[in-house]
Amino acid sequence: MADVPRELFVAPALRRFAYVDRPLPIGGGQTISQPSLVARMCELLDVRDGDIVLDVGTGSGYHAALLSRLCRHVYGIELEADLAEQAARSLRAAGIENVTVLAADGAAGLPGRAPFDAINVAATASEEVPLRLQDQLAVGGRLIAPVASEGREHLVFVHRGPDGFERSRLDAVRFVPLR
């Protein structure tokens, strides 16, 4: 986390808050997640040196930047073209070269680049982790995603083993909705 300057991923007017442990607005009603939560999700994903990672809901690019320090390559997908462009600029400014940002619907994943060793989702799915994303996990792969059900929102962790998927429900969280 000390390697990634968070101030490069927020608007100039918010830079003085870049090292406060809270979410910040990044435009279009979206937010850059709280650093401690980003750290927790990176830890749960257990990302390793050679991994290829998919980041859904790339937003400012901050979470993707942290993941990129732990793995071989990150594919980031962001629905809002303006945010995707800004994320690519911020990543370049941070000197990060192993993240590819695409403006597209991340709920469909990125079948052309699958399977992924890890999939990180930063927008809340309703009821279930999208099956199309789970299916793009390699055997041994891990996925973390916020999921809402019965008016509550939790991180759901999915591990794909040789015989199928194992799921566990973890921390209560709040993210913007996956559209």
Ligand code: SAH
């Ligand atoms: N990881 C981001 C936090 C982004 S907030 C960061 O570090 O800054 C969630 C993001 O998910 C928003 O930018 C929103 O536009 C995006 N999003 C919502 N639904 C999406 C979808 N179906 N595909 C891709 N991005 C989506």
